[in-house]
Amino acid sequence: MSRHASAAHSQQTRTKRKWPWIVLAVVAVVLALAIWLGVLAMQVFRESKQVQQHEQKAMSLVTSFTHADNMSSIAKLSDQLPQVQQETQAAEQIAHGSSWNTLAHVPWIGGDIQAVQGMTSTLNSLMSQSVPDLVHAVTTLSDAHLANNGNQINLQPILEAQPAIEKANTSFQEQVQQYNELPTPHIEKIRSVYDEGHEKINTIGTTVNRLASTFKILPDMLGADGPQTYAIVAMTQSEMRSSAGLVGSVGQLNTDNGTIKIDDFRPNVQLGPYHAAQHTDDEWRIFNTESPLHMSLDVRDIGAFPDTKRVAESVADFWHNDWHDQNTKLDGVIVVDPVFLQMIINVTGPITLHDGTVLNGSNTAEFLLNKAYINYPLDQTDELFSQVAEQSIDQMFGTIDMAKLMQVGNVLGQAASERHFSMYSFNADVEKTIKAAGFTASTPDSEQNPTVGVYFNEQNPSKIGWYLDRSSKITSKQCNADGSQSYHVEYTIHNTLTEDELAPLPAYVAGVTRSWKNRGQGLELTAIYPPKGGSISDLTITGGNHTDIKQEKMNGKQLYTSVISVMPGETATISFDVQTSPQAKSQLKIDQTPLNKPGSGTDVDISSCKTK
Missing domain, CATH: 2.60.40 (Immunoglobulin-like)
Structure with a gap:
């Protein structure tokens, strides 16, 4: 064997001897890393139980606030906020410890870790910033004197509180959105806390948004900048139309600087002579020419238009050309149905009809949508609806305080989101506010909120x-x-x-x-x-x-x-x-x-x- 061949053979032998040691070293490093990650994982698992306990404790304390339209719930949360904040701060601190931060970058488990970290940060921000701001704004308003003589609301405290409530609500909704965008955790113990938090803060967020929206539209609606006249269109979905149902009666709401007056409702038989509302060619083709009923689109049928704006424009046409004259002021239109009246009665208390029938927060809708047509003569049914509408809407703002206003505000917000209540203003600036607050129903018109x-x-x-x-x-x-x-x-x-x-x-x-x-x-x-x-x-x-x-x-x-x-x-x-x-x-x-x-x-x- 030559010297070169011998040297090559010797080098190959040494190389072969090194490979096992390299492999062993790599295996040792991997095992050490696995053990280290396992230790970290065990620590995080133990600490996740602590996070769970802290967040569950915080959620149990804010349960009362899921009914944020109730002043006693607001007061209770105000007293408990320091303890709630202590729990959410502790959870966030644990979830951002060194072990958690390391595992947040590990494949698969890292997504869960990041979800928990985001959850604890969002909940802590909510309880440390958004909720205290909201509680302060509402409790400040609760000390104000809202009821003046008779059916008049002192609008000044509401106007003064608007900016603070709007700011708190904006912050609250941003935090809720951040929570909703978090990835859903896989670890069961963490997911249960995530799901509980998701349900509760979204429930609170919905209620808070309804209240903020109502406070935004009330001053304009109640004549803060001068007298307002609204037509109230009462529809019944016992005979469905797109916006709600057949128009049974139309009333009138007059407001001026918080003073509220409701004029008599006129049943549809008194709103003739019947003729078609102003309509587009598309509307006439779909609802008259091509429909089995060949709907006449007179005042009874204007609910066929699914956009409240179109309903309001039709009412204005009838208002100025049939019911009144061109000089009779009409600032806007409000659409209500029997379910809305029931929701209001549930807040304001039972009403009694002329024949002694008592309607409450559970039987009003069934009475107006069904029982009235079965148990009363046909020529009395519209009059019954008028009685209920007048009494319930009159009670809505009568002898008001902050507790009642918050309940009414929540009802208005919920009813608007479900199309039991809708409104439109012919003042472009006022309508912009009403629309943004979610009170003008329309066919799909937002790409951001599909x-x-x-x-x-x-x-x-x-x-x-x-x-x-x-x-x-x-x-x-x-x-x-x-x-x-x-x-x-x-x-x-x-x-x-x-x-x-x-x-x-x-x-x-x-x-x-x-x-x-x-x-x-x-x-x-x-x-x-x-x-x-x-x-x-x-x-x-x-x-x-x-x-x-x-x-x-x-x-x-x-x-x-x-x-x-x-x-x-x-x-x-x-x-x-x-x-x-x-x-x-x-x-x-x-x-x-x-x-x-x-x-x-x-x-x-x-x-x-x-x-x-």
């Missing part, structure tokens, strides 16, 4: 709407690369009438049809709108009977229409996929013809997708 619109118009002249139970489910499918989100929506309408219930119903309730066999039929001209900047696909209707689905345009917006029939006992389900605009900042919601009860009737599953 909605789909589902609206019904009864084509069987009847009061069958009371028996139509509606519910919906939104399921998120995926977040798309362009920032848009995909959902699946199912919307169900069920005719709850039984044969035994149907038999004794008068024709006015069961339906004035040419064929006896169609008694009790729900015959719904249905309009479905995609979200602004988004789309609807794979639209199908199963169950019951329906006409072909048509793609339409009305007043510049795309929609889909079909006439759906549900006989007693039948159920129809509308299914479709939705893609939002890439600009969407919140989860998809459904805007719909208001239900027969408070609530949206919507089940939401958004577990697979988070907003940006």
